[in-house]
Amino acid sequence: MKALKTVNRISTVLLLVQLVCEALLGWLIWRLDMLPERYFILVVLVLVLLLLLTGLLALKPAENRPPEGRHAEETVNLALPRRILAWLLSLLISAGSVYLSLAVAQVSGTISTVTGTTIYTYTIGVYVMDDDPAETLSDASGYTFAYSTSYDEENTLQALESIQAELGQEIATAEYASVVGAVETLYSGENRALVLSQAYADILEDDETYENFDTETRLLYEVTITQEVEDAGDENYSAIEATESVDSVTEDPFIIYISGSDTRNTTLTTSRSDVNILAVVNPTTKQVLLVNTPRDYYVANPAGNGAMDKLTHCGIYGIDCSVEALANLYGVTVNYYGQINFTGFETLIDAIGGVTVYSDTSFTTSGSGVSIDIVEGYNTLDGVGALAFARERHALAGGDNDRGKNQMKVISAVIDKVTGSASTVIANYSSILDSLEGMFITDLTGSDLSSLVKMQLDDMAEWDVVSYAVTGTGGRAETYSMPGRSLYVTYPDEDSVAYASELINQVLSGEIVTVDEE
Numbered sequence: 001m002k003a004l005k006t007v008n009r010i011s012t013v014l015l016l017v018q019l020v021c022e023a024l025l026g027w028l029i030w031r032l033d034m035l036p037e038r039y040f041i042l043v044v045l046v047l048v049l050l051l052l053l054t055g056l057l058a059l060k061p062a063e064n065r066p067p068e069g070r071h072a073e074e075t076v077n078l079a080l081p082r083r084i085l086a087w088l089l090s091l092l093i094s095a096g097s098v099y100l101s102l103a104v105a106q107v108s109g110t111i112s113t114v115t116g117t118t119i120y121t122y123t124i125g126v127y128v129m130d131d132d133p134a135e136t137l138s139d140a141s142g143y144t145f146a147y148s149t150s151y152d153e154e155n156t157l158q159a160l161e162s163i164q165a166e167l168g169q170e171i172a173t174a175e176y177a178s179v180v181g182a183v184e185t186l187y188s189g190e191n192r193a194l195v196l197s198q199a200y201a202d203i204l205e206d207d208e209t210y211e212n213f214d215t216e217t218r219l220l221y222e223v224t225i226t227q228e229v230e231d232a233g234d235e236n237y238s239a240i241e242a243t244e245s246v247d248s249v250t251e252d253p254f255i256i257y258i259s260g261s262d263t264r265n266t267t268l269t270t271s272r273s274d275v276n277i278l279a280v281v282n283p284t285t286k287q288v289l290l291v292n293t294p295r296d297y298y299v300a301n302p303a304g305n306g307a308m309d310k311l312t313h314c315g316i317y318g319i320d321c322s323v324e325a326l327a328n329l330y331g332v333t334v335n336y337y338g339q340i341n342f343t344g345f346e347t348l349i350d351a352i353g354g355v356t357v358y359s360d361t362s363f364t365t366s367g368s369g370v371s372i373d374i375v376e377g378y379n380t381l382d383g384v385g386a387l388a389f390a391r392e393r394h395a396l397a398g399g400d401n402d403r404g405k406n407q408m409k410v411i412s413a414v415i416d417k418v419t420g421s422a423s424t425v426i427a428n429y430s431s432i433l434d435s436l437e438g439m440f441i442t443d444l445t446g447s448d449l450s451s452l453v454k455m456q457l458d459d460m461a462e463w464d465v466v467s468y469a470v471t472g473t474g475g476r477a478e479t480y481s482m483p484g485r486s487l488y489v490t491y492p493d494e495d496s497v498a499y500a501s502e503l504i505n506q507v508l509s510g511e512i513v514t515v516d517e518e
Contacts, residue, residue: 007083011058014090018054021097022047028104033450036458050093057086111446122152122270124159125201126221127194129186134193137166137221144172146182146191151200151316151481159195159223166221178483183210186217193220199270199316206310206487243323244333249448250455253282253508254335256444257323258411259315260390261341273315273322274391275407278334280507283455289507289515290411290467291330291500292404297472298489299325304480310489313481319441329492330501332508336444344439345390346383348414351432355413356380359406363395386410400490401471408467415465419456468503468515470496 026044029035035043060082126137126145134140145163147156164171174191176182179200186194194217204210246252260275273295280289293311301309302324303317314322319337327334340348349355362376365388372388381389390410396402442449472490479487506513 007080008059011083011086014087014094015051015055015058018051018090018094018097021094021101022051025097025101025104028101028108032104032108033447034107034453034457036454039457047097054086054090054093058083058090108446111449114440114442115444115446115449122155122225122227123198124152124155124223124225125196125198125219126163127186127196127201127217128192128220130216130218132192132218134220137163140193140220141167141169141171143193144174144191145193145195146174146176146185147195148176148179148182150178152197155197155225156195158225162223163195163221180204180207180482180485183213197270197316198222199272200481202272203313203316203481207482207485209485243320243335243337243443245443245445245448246335248451249281249444250283250451253280253284253510255280255332255504255508256336256338256442257319257326257334259319259322259337259339260345260407261315261339270316270318272312273319273339274312276311276322276326277404277408277411278326278330278332278504279411280504282507282510283452285464285507285510285512286461287464287466287507287512288415289503289513290408290465291504292408292467292469293326293329294400294404294470294472294490296400296474296488296490297329297470298475298477298479298491299329301325301480302328307480308477309480310487313479316481329497330504332501332504336442336448338440338442338444340440342387346387347439348432349381349383349386349410352414352417354380354382355386355410355417357386357389357406357409357413359389360402361396363392365389365392365395401469404469405467408469412465412467415463419461419463464512466513466515468500470500472496 026047029040029043126140128134128140128143134143145160147160149156160171160173174182174185176185179196182191182194182196183204185191201213204213210216246254256279258275258277258279259273261271261273276293276295276297278291278293280291282288295310295312297311298308299311299314300306301314301317301321303314303321311322311325314325319339323334323337356378358378359374359376363374365372365374370384372385374389374392379385379389390407391403392406393399393403396406398405471493473493475489475491476486477489477491478485479489503513503515
C-alpha cells in the first residue's frame, strides 16, 4: 500500500509541474499576442490534450487487478511500466514548455528593448597628430586641448570634465567658434590635442582637406556618454516629435523611415546615416514602396533652422532630424522610424540564411577586408557580402544613386525572405533577435510589431515591393555642419522628387503603383 501511495504521489507532483509549465507557456504566448486566434486556440488544445494523456497514463488504475489476497505491491508492479512512460513523457513536455517559454520571453524582451526607451552612445575622443609622441592621456597632460561647443556642447563639456578627473589636474583648453577652426589648430601645431565627437570626426572626411583625418590623427583617449533617445541631439535641435503614429498598422497605410547607421559597434552610436529610405506600407493592398534618397542630397537641416546641409549629416543631430528633413523634402508625414547599424545588418542577414539579390552589373567590392565579386544577375550573399553590396558606390556607374537602388534590393530581399517563410524566422529566431537587440531601434510600439506579425501569420500574404530612387546633380556647396567649407553635394532633381511624392501619395491612397525609373 505504501508503494502505491508513493507512485501516486510522484505522478501527482509531475502532473502539477507539467500543468504549471504549460500554463506559463500559454500565458506568455497570450501576452505576446503574436499568434492569430485560431493558432492560439490550437496551441491551448494541444497543451490540454498532452496533460490529459499523461494524466491518464499516470493515474489510470491497472486494468488487470491481481486475484483477491495478493499484495498491493503487485498492483503497483502491473502499472509501473505505463507510469514510468507517463513520468518520462511529463518531464519531456515540462522541459519543452520551459524551453518554449524562455524563447517567447526572449522575443518579448527583445521587442521591449527595441521599442522602449533607447540608449544612444556618444563618444568624445581626444585626438593628437599621428606622429605625436604621446601614447597615453597622461603623456598629454601638459598639452592645450582645443575644442568647440558649436556641436554637441553638453557632451563636449562633460568629456572635458572627465578628462580632467582622469588626469587629476586642471588642463589648458582653447575654445573655438567652429569645430573646423579647432581642427585647423591641431593640424597647424598651434594646439597638440583636440577634443572632438567621433560623429563629427566622420563628417570631416567629406572635406578634401581632412579626408584622411582617420590616418593623419590618432585617437589617444575616449569618453563614452550615454543618453536616452529623447534627450539626444544638438542644443539647436532638441529632439522634436517628428513622427505621428497611425491608429492601426494592420489597417492604415503608414510611412517608416529606414536608417542605416554608419557604425560597427554592438550598440547604436550617434553618427551619419548612410542609408535613407522611406518605406511606404499599405497593409490593405499589400504593397510596399521604397523611396531612396542619396546620402549627399542637399536638403534643409532642421537642426540649423532650415540651413542647407547634406542629408547624411542630419544623422549626427539625432534620428528625428533626418526624419523631419525627409518629411519636408517630400511633403509627407513620416509615421515611424527604424534604425540599424552595420553590425546588426550583417548579423540579421546571416540569421535569415542570407539573401539573393539581382545586380544590374558586375563589379568587385570588399567587406570586412575580403574581396567580393558581384556578377551581373542573381547573387546569393551572406551578411558581409550583402553589406558590401549595399555600401558600394565607387564601382558603380551611377555612384550613390546606384548604391541606393542596391540598398533597396537588399531590403526587398529581406522582406521576401521573412514574409515568405515562417519556418525561416522560427528556426532562426534567436539569431534574429540577437541581431536586433542593442543594434536596432524603432518607435513602433511592441503592440504594433505584434499586430504586424499576427497579420502576416494569419494571411501569409505575398507583398509587392516596388522601389524608386530620386536623382540629382553633383556639385559643391557650403553646408550647415561644415560652415566655410566647400563640400560635394547632390542638388535634388525636382522632377524626381515630385514623382516620388506622387508615388508615395498613391500608395497611401490605396492605388497599386508601378514605377517608371526613366
